[in-house]
Amino acid sequence: MTPAGDREADRRSVLTLSCPDTTGIVARISGFLAELGGWIVEAAYHSDPDSGRFFTRQVIRAGSVPGGVERLRESFGAVAADLGADHWQVTDTGVGKRVVVLVSTAGHCLYELLSRWHAGELGADIALVIGNHDRLAPVARMFGVPFETVPVPGDDAGRRSAFDRIRALVDGQDPDAVVLARFMQVVPPELCDHWAGRLINIHHGFLPSFRGARPYHQAHQRGVKIIGATCHYVTAELDAGPIIEQDVIRVDHTDSAAAMALRGRDIEKAVLARGLEYHLQDRVLLDGTRTIVFR
Amino acid sequence: MTPAGDREADRRSVLTLSCPDTTGIVARISGFLAELGGWIVEAAYHSDPDSGRFFTRQVIRAGSVPGGVERLRESFGAVAADLGADHWQVTDTGVGKRVVVLVSTAGHCLYELLSRWHAGELGADIALVIGNHDRLAPVARMFGVPFETVPVPGDDAGRRSAFDRIRALVDGQDPDAVVLARFMQVVPPELCDHWAGRLINIHHGFLPSFRGARPYHQAHQRGVKIIGATCHYVTAELDAGPIIEQDVIRVDHTDSAAAMALRGRDIEKAVLARGLEYHLQDRVLLDGTRTIVFR
Amino acid sequence: MTPAGDREADRRSVLTLSCPDTTGIVARISGFLAELGGWIVEAAYHSDPDSGRFFTRQVIRAGSVPGGVERLRESFGAVAADLGADHWQVTDTGVGKRVVVLVSTAGHCLYELLSRWHAGELGADIALVIGNHDRLAPVARMFGVPFETVPVPGDDAGRRSAFDRIRALVDGQDPDAVVLARFMQVVPPELCDHWAGRLINIHHGFLPSFRGARPYHQAHQRGVKIIGATCHYVTAELDAGPIIEQDVIRVDHTDSAAAMALRGRDIEKAVLARGLEYHLQDRVLLDGTRTIVFR
Amino acid sequence: MTPAGDREADRRSVLTLSCPDTTGIVARISGFLAELGGWIVEAAYHSDPDSGRFFTRQVIRAGSVPGGVERLRESFGAVAADLGADHWQVTDTGVGKRVVVLVSTAGHCLYELLSRWHAGELGADIALVIGNHDRLAPVARMFGVPFETVPVPGDDAGRRSAFDRIRALVDGQDPDAVVLARFMQVVPPELCDHWAGRLINIHHGFLPSFRGARPYHQAHQRGVKIIGATCHYVTAELDAGPIIEQDVIRVDHTDSAAAMALRGRDIEKAVLARGLEYHLQDRVLLDGTRTIVFR
DSSP: OOOOOOOGGGOEEEEEEEEEOOTTHHHHHHHHHHHHTOOEEEEEEEEETTTTEEEEEEEEEGGGSTTHHHHHHHHHHHHHHHTTOSEEEEEETTSOOEEEEEEOSOOHHHHHHHHHHHTTOSSSEEEEEEESSSTTHHHHHHTTOOEEEOOOOSSHHHHHHHHHHHHHHHHTTOOSEEEESSOOSOOOHHHHHHTTTTEEEEESSOTTSSOSSOHHHHHHHHTOSEEEEEEEEOOSSTTOSOEEEEEEEEOOTTOOHHHHHHHHHHHHHHHHHHHHHHHHTTOEEEETTEEEEOO | OOOOOOOGGGOEEEEEEEEEOOTTHHHHHHHHHHHHTOOEEEEEEEEETTTTEEEEEEEEEGGGSTTHHHHHHHHHHHHHHHTTOSEEEEEETTSOOEEEEEEOSOOHHHHHHHHHHHTTOSSSEEEEEEESSSTTHHHHHHTTOOEEEOOOOSSHHHHHHHHHHHHHHHHTTOOSEEEESSOOSOOOHHHHHHTTTTEEEEESSOTTSSOSSOHHHHHHHHTOSEEEEEEEEOOSSTTOSOEEEEEEEEOOTTOOHHHHHHHHHHHHHHHHHHHHHHHHTTOEEEETTEEEEOO | OOOOOOOGGGOEEEEEEEEEOOTTHHHHHHHHHHHHTOOEEEEEEEEETTTTEEEEEEEEEGGGSTTHHHHHHHHHHHHHHHTTOSEEEEEETTSOOEEEEEEOSOOHHHHHHHHHHHTTOSSSEEEEEEESSSTTHHHHHHTTOOEEEOOOOSSHHHHHHHHHHHHHHHHTTOOSEEEESSOOSOOOHHHHHHTTTTEEEEESSOTTTTOSSOHHHHHHHHTOSEEEEEEEEOOSSTTOSOEEEEEEEEOOTTOOHHHHHHHHHHHHHHHHHHHHHHHHTTOEEEETTEEEEOO | OOOOOOOGGGOEEEEEEEEEOOTTHHHHHHHHHHHHTOOEEEEEEEEETTTTEEEEEEEEEGGGSTTHHHHHHHHHHHHHHHTTOSEEEEEETTSOOEEEEEEOSOOHHHHHHHHHHHTTOSSSEEEEEEESSSTTHHHHHHTTOOEEEOOOOSSHHHHHHHHHHHHHHHHTTOOSEEEESSOOSOOOHHHHHHTTTTEEEEESSOTTSSOSSOHHHHHHHHTOSEEEEEEEEOOSSTTOSOEEEEEEEEOOTTOOHHHHHHHHHHHHHHHHHHHHHHHHTTOEEEETTEEEEOO
16 A cells, blocks of 8 residues: 555666757667667657657666666766757656645545555655645645645735745655646746746646636636646746646536536546656656657 | 438428526427427427526427428417527428538548538538639539639738629528538628528637637647647637537647648548538527537 | 535435336426426436337426425326336435445555545445455545455355355445445346346446456457446346446557556546446436436 | 649658567667668657567658668668568558458448548559449549449359459459458458458447447447447458557437447548558558557
């Protein structure tokens, strides 16, 4: 029942890289890995004709490279430099990842993440839950996860000080992901920048439709026949960050806005869980405002 | 291979009505039909708590009511008046429906409609195809359907005169539906009004996202993971009319805008065909800017 | 956070009926309800041309009928008799429903049901969880729900005695639904009969494909491109009972059988939750081995 | 309107290979292509942990390799031999592909393929349509495609001689794909072998459910909530060949078997068109009875 760590035999190095596209990149990288004796268990490549950039993700058995993850990381630096990489990293699945979750009053996404974590299926620890209300505190504590309440007042000064406190609490955990699980507060731009690439939101609408508040209400008013949810990285522009994952369900004239909100919860939590999983497994690379998701 | 008409035994009266909601409406209508001896083969009802309105669609074997469709229509008038109906009609499936299709250069929706018609599956005749280019003329003519070319120039006067000609051609057919099958021209507001409730568009985007031109290009730029198509009644406000049907497909980072456009054609034509079928079978009722679709 | 009961103003009578189809049934039922002054908030009807049977579900504000649910139930008996109903009931949403859940070692469906219950969204109490292993005992208890362990041995006598114990435990709760939430044991035919219409299973395959054990493994071997899950009533014939709800997800060649099992969990729990909700809201009527689901 | 050929600048070499998996394969292949100066525009790889086999598909600008497709094919032979390839080929998109279509009386799939071909979107020529009835002859001829009628009698001798005639007609076209577009006849095992890897069927059911005759009828009887269609390679065992593509739509209790058949046509034709497109673009590789589809 306790969250499972990876065992040594299952330990992997996960290499990701993006760089300007040119001929011979795959040969260069795969040649490098073959020389090191790296046993590749997953490999994905993408050349984007629009942006002219190349992306790859490679999963290598950690034990197959002498010197392990450290050695692989050190020696790959030269390859990345040759290729003019604007992003590269080698992560170690043996090092546990950490998540902080921000919530308000709606619990369905929090239950989902806590349940996955509790069942050992999240691939990360939930280090802390922060709420602007205390309504979900019993939920987190029932699962044995610390909960901090930080009310966010309406006035500017109060708001600023609340987010200072949230920032301190989050940064105290040094998380790999900061998840807005129906947090219902606009995160200040400077925090979006500070947590850039780690701040993940679930929006209860099919972006770019229905940005902002009450998306189900908007959807109902517009009379759409399909509603959706969107998991995306948060940037300073509201609901406009790079999309990681989306999903939809069919609705019809019998569904009121409230019924849509009820039914939408199922896709919100599924989309958030999948999006977070892709992020935690280093499957998501950025190409401007678009994402490459190597599933 | 020739378009099939309904045979007498299959003839149906289709009654639709919308009125303010109150208790006893179903009893009133079903009592009325029971008294007439009407054999109901399909019945659907909807009470909308938001708009406070009631909607129904009933399909009755024409032969089960003495005096047939005419008699039913006449006698139902009093019921509709009692109920304060703002819409009601009784149509006769024995009277063939007619469709005019407006196209530009993209043929996939036209092939779809012509094929269904040719196979006797459209439930209506395609009386005429009008193109602002002549590119698809051979397609219509191959199927034995008349094609008129009406170029739409860029200048106001030319445009006005082109749409006058289109209006005359369309009205000359007295159609039950005027279908914009990737017509790619903004229809003037007065024509939207003139054909209100009969003018149907297929938009190659998941409305209300990506209104206007080049929706696949917009979708690609925004990096969405799902694209869609929308069949809707056309109103004076661009791409804002009541939605009849929508559908979506999953895309990913490997799909360029051009690839999305190619893959999107399959849902465009399926969504248009379904939406048009609902319309021709009197399954669509209006509730303000929303639709009730009794499937 | 405690499970919410219906408040008096929200109390509803839910009337369901099935009977041989004939003309005038809707008039008879809606006339009856109109006379009583019943305020109908939902009404659904279905005439099945294949079975020649009629089905309806009506939701009435309990307070709108003088004498409430009891009076409605009593007076409707005569109507049901007139119509030759083979099934009819009037339930009271003011009377809480109860669920017993049977599990083995896989927890995802249990977490889902417990979370919904805990959030007050299940529309029923989870009275008891029974496991043939004790692995999920801490999960139930964390949520404050009693858990009983009843090992099911391989030998006939042991098996019989285990199911006697399970029967006693379940019947002690007089539940409205007995849910096999990945129970992984074949329930004896006599118990299927005993709990007929209340025994609900989630099968981790898209029935009727892949009945029996290891459906994801079977799906992988067959090379299907879409996998699914099925919520159904349990009958004596394995995985052949009436289907309540199904859903699917797309897979491809990169998904191993184990990956399919992981990804399939999301649809299993969503399909089970939806199917159970339909059942608890009396939305499911039986037409032989098929179901009418009034959504 | 005439089918478009690839222009020289768009000409591509498409290399596919499958071989036993081992370390260094990607390095070997990508190194080889880099040395030749091959400009890779698409590259996909898959290592299957279950079968222990490796698969790749590479699309190379034909003009980027001196000597073009021929030279690439010749020189790659040595690499394939080194890798112990059990399948490899280099095809030339400049060489047009050919398709023969077999039909019976249902036209929706035939209209779809002919429309795509006529619009220049099929990526192949439809050389001939063969029907066991002549009902669809006018459809093929309207599009300008030859149609041959070969009645298939019920007796063994007549059947054998009919399929001899079909074989001769098909082989006379030397097609890259033989498509059973709702042909409704069981193809003799020796023809399945003779056309192995080129014989493609659309089954109007979600395989492996509902094999054989009248799948919609079977689906209706079983009361499934989702129906589907399956495009697969034909092997001697009925409806058991490797699946290329599947898709589904939701149905409910209001859909009769006949309604399912009507609605199913839309997915049948879409699934067949996609499956055939994957085949014609050399995107499908075989791994025993499963397919790798590099989309």
